[in-house]
Amino acid sequence: MTALAPWALCNSALPAPWRAPAGVLVVACGAWQAWRYWRMPAEQLLIPAGPAPAQVDQLPVEDLQLADRGVLLEVAWRQGGRRRRRLFWPDTLPPAQRRELRLAVRAHCISRSRPAVAP
Numbered sequence: 445m446t447a448l449a450p451w452a453l454c455n456s457a458l459p460a461p462w463r464a465p466a467g468v469l470v471v472a473c474g475a476w477q478a479w480r481y482w483r484m485p486a487e488q489l490l491i492p493a494g495p496a497p498a499q500v501d502q503l504p505v506e507d508l509q510l511a512d513r514g515v516l517l518e519v520a521w522r523q524g525g526r527r528r529r530r531l532f533w534p535d536t537l538p539p540a541q542r543r544e545l546r547l548a549v550r551a552h553c554i555s556r557s558r559p560a561v562a563p
Contacts, residue, residue, distance in 0.1 A: 446474025487530070489519065491548040498552060500528075510549040517542060519549070 450467035458466060490499040497504040498521065505521040512518075517532040532542070 446471055446478070449474065489530075491545075491552050493551065508549060508552060510546060517545065519545070 449470040453463050453467050453470065456463075487501055488499075490502075491508070492498070497506070498508045499505060500521065500523060503523060505523045507520075507522040509520045510517065511520070513531075515534050517537065518529055519532070520527065520529045522528070532545070534542075537545070
C-alpha cells in the first residue's frame with residue numbers, strides 16, 4: 445500500500461504543490477511502520493491442557509477466544525485489563541497448526557466450574 449500511495453496522490457484532486465510532500469510523508473510513515481513491525485518480538489502462546497490459565501510470554505491471560513474470520517484466525521485475550529488480538533494468515537500458520545490451535549482453544553474454553561442451574 446505504501447508503494448502505491450504516491451501514485452494515488454498524484455492522480456488525486458490534491459493541489460499540485462502538496463503532492464510531492466504528501467507522497468514523501470506517506471512513504472516515510474509506511475517505512476517507519478514496517479520497521480516497527482519487523483522489530484516487534486515474537487510472542488509465545490501457551491494453552492495448557494489442564495485448568496491452568498493460558499499464557500502469552502509466560503504471563504497468564506483471561507478470556508481467551510478464537511474467531512474464524514474467513515481465511516484468518518483471530519486469537520483474542522484480556523491481559524492486565526487490556527484486550528489484545530493476534531491474526532494468523534493462512535501463509536503464517538500451516539493447516540495442521542491451525543487445527544491444533546482451534547482444538548486447544550476449544551478444549552481450554554470449556555467451563556470447568558459447576559453448572560449454574562439447580563439440580
